[in-house]
Amino acid sequence: MDKYAIEGTPKTPSISFDLAGGVLEIKGRSIPENSIEFYKPLVDSLDKYSSTAKPATTVNVQLEYFNTSSSKCILDVFKKLEGIHKGGSAVTINWHYEEDDEDMLEAGEDYQAIINVPFKMVMVAE
Amino acid sequence: MVDVFDIYDKMERNNVLLSFKGEITSDLLTSILQIMENKMDTMQEEPKMKKKVYNVLVECLQNLYHHLDEVTEVEMDKNRSAIFMIGKLESKYTIFTGNYILNENIQGLKNRLDEVNALSKEELKEYYKKVLNNGEMSLKGGGGLGMIDIARKTGEKLEYNFLEIDNKISFFTLNIKVSSQQN
Numbered sequence: 001m002d003k004y005a006i007e008g009t010p011k012t013p014s015i016s017f018d019l020a021g022g023v024l025e026i027k028g029r030s031i032p033e034n035s036i037e038f039y040k041p042l043v044d045s046l047d048k049y050s051s052t053a054k055p056a057t058t059v060n061v062q063l064e065y066f067n068t069s070s071s072k073c074i075l076d077v078f079k080k081l082e083g084i085h086k087g088g089s090a091v092t093i094n095w096h097y098e099e100d101d102e103d104m105l106e107a108g109e110d111y112q113a114i115i116n117v118p119f120k121m122v123m124v125a126e
Numbered sequence: 127m128v129d130v131f132d133i134y135d136k137m138e139r140n141n142v143l144l145s146f147k148g149e150i151t152s153d154l155l156t157s158i159l160q161i162m163e164n165k166m167d168t169m170q171e172e173p174k175m176k177k178k179v180y181n182v183l184v185e186c187l188q189n190l191y192h193h194l195d196e197v198t199e200v201e202m203d204k205n206r207s208a209i210f211m212i213g214k215l216e217s218k219y220t221i222f223t224g225n226y227i228l229n230e231n232i233q234g235l236k237n238r239l240d241e242v243n244a245l246s247k248e249e250l251k252e253y254y255k256k257v258l259n260n261g262e263m264s265l266k267g268g269g270g271l272g273m274i275d276i277a278r279k280t281g282e283k284l285e286y287n288f289l290e291i292d293n294k295i296s297f298f299t300l301n302i303k304v305s306s307q308q309n
Binding site (some may be wrong): 103 | 152159178185188251259275
């Protein structure tokens with residue numbers, strides 16, 4: 001399997017992970033009651049990817065809303081990416097936030113402070 | 127006979143936009159969030175406020191959802207029932223939630239709420255990062271992040287009350303204000 005992709009729902013984001021191209025995209029809303037269950041397949045595919053990682057890995061996160069239950073799972077995803085970064089693939093996390101959404105920008109900065117991977121804060125016009 | 131007008135009148139005076147009493151299910155939360163989102167669109171709420179209210183609502187409702195079992199497992203005659211209300215007076219939204227809690231769990235919750243209420247904006251940010259990064263994750267939710275997140279996003283103190291029902295359970299109410307005049 002060189003691609004993991006799922007469609008978004010009102011409570012969960014769309015995820016597209018192209019393992020062959022080294023591009024991961026998470027978009028939409030992440031407010032499920034059970035986030036661990038939702039994020040487990042992605043964490044598993046990151047484990048798989050880590051042994052065959054491309055020289056560069058690009059991660060695009062563009063979330064409109066996420067709950068605190070997801071925030072721990074997103075951290076787990078980022079920790080996997082940190083491992084992949086240490087393993088020699090140059091990881092960049094592009095954290096998107098809407099122009100007026102200071103809370104989302106701050107959330108990105110929280111992760112940036114915890115995770116040892118280059119972050120880019122990308123402002124999106126509404 | 128229930129005095130329906132009395133209930134109506136109270137809700138009207140508090141400008142209640144939506145209220146619900148009953149079993150909190152995952153589908154119900156999806157519906158409530160959808161309704162509130164549509165309402166705020168219709169009211170032409172500013173996007174920033176809309177996002178804040180939506181985020182805080184999600185945390186409040188999921189708190190209810192995750193903690194209902196605690197009481198029903200011990201007190202079989204209590205159903206998985208809770209109350210939720212959201213109102214808007216002037217430019218300020220207020221979210222009320224109420225649910226049963228085991229008396230033995232009160233002190234722990236009270237301590238956590240008081241701890242959050244004692245922190246400044248900057249301290250809340252540091253505390254959030256610490257709890258986020260401590261590696262513990264309860265199977266049910268965000269492992270204690272919810273209240274910190276609500277306090278951080280609203281910039282308001284969490285108002286709460288415990289009303290003792292009997293020697294086993296109490297009714298816990300939480301009152302959250304969301305206004306645009308902060309940060």
